[in-house]
Amino acid sequence: MNVKKSSKLANLDLWKEWKEHGSLEAKNQLIESYLPLVEYVSSRMSIGLPSSISKDDLISYGIMGLIDAIDKFDLDRGLQFETYASWRIRGAIQDALRQGDWVPRSVREKAKRIEEAYGVLEQQYLRSVTDEEVCEYLGITLKEFQQMLHDVSVTTVFSLEDPIKEEDSETRIATVIDDKAPNPESALHRQYLHEMLSQAIDRLTEKERTVVSLFYFEELSLSEIAEVMSLSPSRISQLHSKALLRLKGVLANSKHQLFSE
Missing domain, CATH: 1.10.1740.10 (RNA polymerase sigma factor, region 2, helix turn helix motif)
Known part of the structure; x- marks a missing residue:
């Protein structure tokens, strides 16, 4: 930086x-x-x-x-x-x-479908699911899935200020901010979400983890990551999108489970 x-x-x-x-x-x-x-x-x-x-x-x-x-x-x-x-x-x-509504509704819907697929399937299998498994869940071909990832790549500007679920007021930032006097229940919820996020990161594929690490921790640009990994910028963008949608899906699904118990 x-x-x-x-x-x-x-x-x-x-x-x-x-x-x-x-x-x-x-x-x-x-x-x-x-x-x-x-x-x-x-x-x-x-x-x-x-x-x-x-x-x-x-x-x-x-x-x-x-x-x-x-x-x-x-x-x-x-x-x-x-x-x-x-x-x-x-x-x-x-x-x-x-x-400003800069992303078409159809693109937002695609992102939600992929996010939901990751959340449901990874909770079911307790591991990183493959592209083929996501395609089967969505009822689409691998080529169609890759096109969806390309379409939604501009929506994956990840932020801790985003709500964990669109209809929810609690944001991801709430899982990392430690107030001076947290109540035990909210502290337990934060600990639970931390654990689920850690598990979700562990389930990323090796390439997805590398992209996330280089982008968010080493602070390289996507084009620089493409050079490091000897992949095309579009492939790096696709890996970045998959990683973030996978993480968001797990967080949303985990929070639903937490408050339905």
Whole structure:
């Protein structure tokens, strides 16, 4: 990551001026200090999006998320601001994209069908299911499945701000944020979801795990990953989509089981 992150401690005086005294000048300086974070998140999220969506638009949406993060950040909560702000920035960008309805309904339906297939089949077999098994469940050919993955690749901009289920208000971020005084029931739910996510990652194929690791941890672009793995960019995009849809399917199915018990 080629972004110089500002430390919360380095900006402590500004934070105190803003939080304790409501100094707008301090707030503006904080916004300016963290603008590189907006550019970084926007660049990452622009991968795979249609060319009609400009990076400048993403940055504009992201800045709104940054401002919201600065307004709501609690100095005493124990989180690094950069982590918290990244969630808010990504969430603001995705909210704007959803409101703009840039993905056709038919494509969203395809993504939901694949996600459901992974959730159901991997719960049934307790392992990573094959493309052929997913095709049988969906009643389609392997060629049709590959085309579906290509079609939905632009919808797999993964975010912890996304609801675990579309009709649900609880987000993935709720499974990783630790409040000062969590109640035992919510702590148990978070632990359960952590375990299920860990199991889901273990069920990814070797190539899918490699793509996820290089993209989210080594922070390579999809084109760079294609070079590393000696595969085409379109194949890397397909592996990325399959991995995220598999993870989302398992999370949705696991949460359904948790609250139906």
